[in-house]
Amino acid sequence: MANLTINGKTFNVDVEPDTPLLWVIRENVGLTGTKYGCGIAQCGACTVHIDGVAMRSCGVTVSDAVGKQITTIEGLAGNGALHKVQQAWIDNDVPQCGYCQSGMIMAVAALLKEKPKPTDQDINEAITNICRCGTFQQVREAIHAVANA
Amino acid sequence: MNHMPRLDTPRLNRRAFVIGSAALGSGLAVGLDLPAGGPTVARAADGSPEVDAWVVIRPDDTVVIRIARSEMGQGSLTGLAQLVAEELECDWSKVTTEYPTPGENVARKRVWGDFSTGGSRGIRASQDYVRKGGATARMMLIQAAANEWKVQPSECTAANSVITHTPSGRTTTFGKVAEAAAKLSPPTEVKLKDPKDWKLIGKGVKRLDTADKTTGKMIYSIDVKLPGMLNAAIKQCPVFGGTLKSYDQAKIANMKGVKKVVKVGDNAIAVVADTWWHAKTALDALPIVWDEGPNAKVSSASIAKWLDEGFDPSQPVYVGNENGDVKSALASAAKKVEAVYTYPYQNHATMEPLNATALYTPDKCEVWCGTQNGEAAFAAAVEVSGLPASKCDVYKQMLGGGFGRKGNTDYVRQAVAIAKEMPGTPIKLLWSREEDMQHGAYHPVTHCKLTAGFDANNNLTALHMRISGQSILFSLRPAALVNGKDPVTFQGLNASGEAAFGYSVPNLLIEHSMRNPPVPPGFWRGVNVNHNAIYVECFMDELAHAVNQDPLEFRRKLMANNPKHLAVLNAVAEKIGWGKPAPQGIYRGLAHFMGFGSYVAGAAEISVVDGNKIKIHRIVGATDPGFAVNPAQIDRQVAGSFVYGLSGLFYGGCTVKDGRIEQANFDTYNSMRIAEMPKVESVIMPSGSGTWGGVGEPTICVAAPAVLNAYFAATGKRIRSVPLRDQNITFA
Ligand code: FES
Numbered sequence A: 001m002a003n004l005t006i007n008g009k010t011f012n013v014d015v016e017p018d019t020p021l022l023w024v025i026r027e028n029v030g031l032t033g034t035k036y037g038c039g040i041a042q043c044g045a046c047t048v049h050i051d052g053v054a055m056r057s058c059g060v061t062v063s064d065a066v067g068k069q070i071t072t073i074e075g076l077a078g079n080g081a082l083h084k085v086q087q088a089w090i091d092n093d094v095p096q097c098g099y100c101q102s103g104m105i106m107a108v109a110a111l112l113k114e115k116p117k118p119t120d121q122d123i124n125e126a127i128t129n130i131c132r133c134g135t136f137q138q139v140r141e142a143i144h145a146v147a148n149a
Numbered sequence B: 001m002n003h004m005p006r007l008d009t010p011r012l013n014r015r016a017f018v019i020g021s022a023a024l025g026s027g028l029a030v031g032l033d034l035p036a037g038g039p040t041v042a043r044a045a046d047g048s049p050e051v052d053a054w055v056v057i058r059p060d061d062t063v064v065i066r067i068a069r070s071e072m073g074q075g076s077l078t079g080l081a082q083l084v085a086e087e088l089e090c091d092w093s094k095v096t097t098e099y100p101t102p103g104e105n106v107a108r109k110r111v112w113g114d115f116s117t118g119g120s121r122g123i124r125a126s127q128d129y130v131r132k133g134g135a136t137a138r139m140m141l142i143q144a145a146a147n148e149w150k151v152q153p154s155e156c157t158a159a160n161s162v163i164t165h166t167p168s169g170r171t172t173t174f175g176k177v178a179e180a181a182a183k184l185s186p187p188t189e190v191k192l193k194d195p196k197d198w199k200l201i202g203k204g205v206k207r208l209d210t211a212d213k214t215t216g217k218m219i220y221s222i223d224v225k226l227p228g229m230l231n232a233a234i235k236q237c238p239v240f241g242g243t244l245k246s247y248d249q250a251k252i253a254n255m256k257g258v259k260k261v262v263k264v265g266d267n268a269i270a271v272v273a274d275t276w277w278h279a280k281t282a283l284d285a286l287p288i289v290w291d292e293g294p295n296a297k298v299s300s301a302s303i304a305k306w307l308d309e310g311f312d313p314s315q316p317v318y319v320g321n322e323n324g325d326v327k328s329a330l331a332s333a334a335k336k337v338e339a340v341y342t343y344p345y346q347n348h349a350t351m352e353p354l355n356a357t358a359l360y361t362p363d364k365c366e367v368w369c370g371t372q373n374g375e376a377a378f379a380a381a382v383e384v385s386g387l388p389a390s391k392c393d394v395y396k397q398m399l400g401g402g403f404g405r406k407g408n409t410d411y412v413r414q415a416v417a418i419a420k421e422m423p424g425t426p427i428k429l430l431w432s433r434e435e436d437m438q439h440g441a442y443h444p445v446t447h448c449k450l451t452a453g454f455d456a457n458n459n460l461t462a463l464h465m466r467i468s469g470q471s472i473l474f475s476l477r478p479a480a481l482v483n484g485k486d487p488v489t490f491q492g493l494n495a496s497g498e499a500a501f502g503y504s505v506p507n508l509l510i511e512h513s514m515r516n517p518p519v520p521p522g523f524w525r526g527v528n529v530n531h532n533a534i535y536v537e538c539f540m541d542e543l544a545h546a547v548n549q550d551p552l553e554f555r556r557k558l559m560a561n562n563p564k565h566l567a568v569l570n571a572v573a574e575k576i577g578w579g580k581p582a583p584q585g586i587y588r589g590l591a592h593f594m595g596f597g598s599y600v601a602g603a604a605e606i607s608v609v610d611g612n613k614i615k616i617h618r619i620v621g622a623t624d625p626g627f628a629v630n631p632a633q634i635d636r637q638v639a640g641s642f643v644y645g646l647s648g649l650f651y652g653g654c655t656v657k658d659g660r661i662e663q664a665n666f667d668t669y670n671s672m673r674i675a676e677m678p679k680v681e682s683v684i685m686p687s688g689s690g691t692w693g694g695v696g697e698p699t700i701c702v703a704a705p706a707v708l709n710a711y712f713a714a715t716g717k718r719i720r721s722v723p724l725r726d727q728n729i730t731f732a
């Protein structure tokens, strides 16, 4: 049994302590916006915020997440308004298939919190998510659009 | 209008069953009015009338456009809706879309045509009939309004979902007359607009499916949830052609959540559990013995050796393109140039690994999956379930990438086979990334030997190109072989047609020695243009340098008979600044090709550090697809195709050892990141005449040769094999 705080709500889940947080979020809690892409912390599709830091949830065990504030893509928008990154994604028509974009958006939201006006170099270092559709050009433009808004 | 009567009680049950998951299944025709003696009207799930098969209009004026092809990121869902809406004259802001199901398509005599979404065919192969679908609906809506006003329809016009009777100025909306329109017979003659009158086609409108992709709400098939659903993890024999020998299920029987161990076909084993994580954990612990079969010793080296044997003149070949007499022209050439190129296996690595959910009962088989070919998935469900087609259906979900892999039905068959062992329980089968990497439908492996001859004045007089390697059709669609020959092998190399060779050479011979190793091939974004463009365009660069000519001028001289090929090449040359001095340390390369009905060209600017670290600063990509439905989405397809193609060039390549693929995840089969992304500048130049070309794939093939040619310009080193990581070359 583990008590998790996800998007401000508490969930009591009956899972083995070494279960990856990704699968607890998707299967036990039922929030499927967080995606599985590799399971080995390579692709970033499963990125969530843990105490405000972008983390690849496939590489975090549920026991390590107990007592922390977890935010998933479903919890990014506050008070009914989209997060500015989500809005920029819509304004710039960023997603193609969209499968990587939950993780991409979570990674970008964390970057912008830390560096509201990131340089291209900052983006290159912080955003290492895989996008097989190849939306990187729009991702970069949308990040700058948020920063310059 | 008389629709085929069909009453579909099981579907109503299904709708109730998946309630709360509106994105699952589709909201299509759940019933028909069957008034005594009156016309029948097909209705959508919410009761709104279908004006024709493509258009449903709700009383609030919402326009629901049916999309038969699959959306996997390429944007054709939006483009197809634009085509219908252009002719319909509806308010674009009121447009939404839905997928008909393959089962409904069968039941209605394929009213929506072909569902398959590959070969960059989504728009070009359906543009005519979907535009007619929009035009037909518009005419019926106008007729309904005219009937109500008792005026001639010729006096009425439609725009923005409003119908106006011009003489009187009276107006009504689509929503108000849809019910009456749906009862009319469709017009027999439908005229499409002249392209010069298009208002929506050609406009870079935003995609219709973006919002849910930013909030986590979009349902991909991996996200499907059904009451009582269990999850399955699967392992297939790692060696291609091997089979399952034995397994010891007692060892995992007591593991948490495990419900059942199921043998799938003769080469796979699945564990079904409450969660996928439990299923996967138990599967990893399950002792399995494989019979590795006849291919256990196959390796990349053994495949390469066999392919090289295909260059031997004694080996049989299929001829793809020939003019003049290459043999004697080469024999009398003043100068000869020869080179051998190779291209490896590549995995699709769609971001969403393969998965499908199936529910089987003796009365019904239903499948929820992302598929590029709904009808093939449907046929698979019918075949594996053993039920009649009328008792099966497939509900297509948004695909987390396709790139050609999800036109195959292996994962659908497996899901149905497992579900059949547990009647009444929905089973979601998900492949791990490792399974996905090691059981792909790989970009085929080929080698190519090219020989060219020049006369004493350095004119190219002969070109002999011999491809040795794998045929996709041989494995996937043997019925499409022509007397044994795979015509698709010659993509971009044909004398004419939608994938024609751009050069005129007096003596030309392009041939294929077909060799099919036991690694299953598939259609990988771009298909055969990926390697064919490298072979031709890098070799052309070699030839230009061999006679000390500018690579652009050298090509131009050979392209006088192919003005559309030349136009895109000229466009990228101009945009990259060819002929003008490049910035310090920057080198340029060019390439052009034709595939999927589109003319494409690329030009790259790179710099190289330490001889082996490449920074791509810019790539210009030009395309002439004949007609450009949505330039903003085409621009994204150009950039996206470059990411896919360059990932394959730098990081890709699947190698074979002991009969199996060595790469198992993104740590060994890497993909480009944002830091490596060049600035992509697209030039979209539809010539507006001739045929409609594709968009999702064609441009992919010019990125690699443009970069390789730039690398030669920078270093004097010619690279003739892919991937670059094998040659210790990487991104700077
Ligand atoms: S699924 Fe976690 S990084 Fe890929």
Ligand code: FES
Pocket: A095, A096, A097, A098, A099, A100, A101, A130, A131, A132, A133, A134, A135, B073, B351, B400, B401
């Ligand atoms: S949008 Fe498809 S993988 Fe990124």
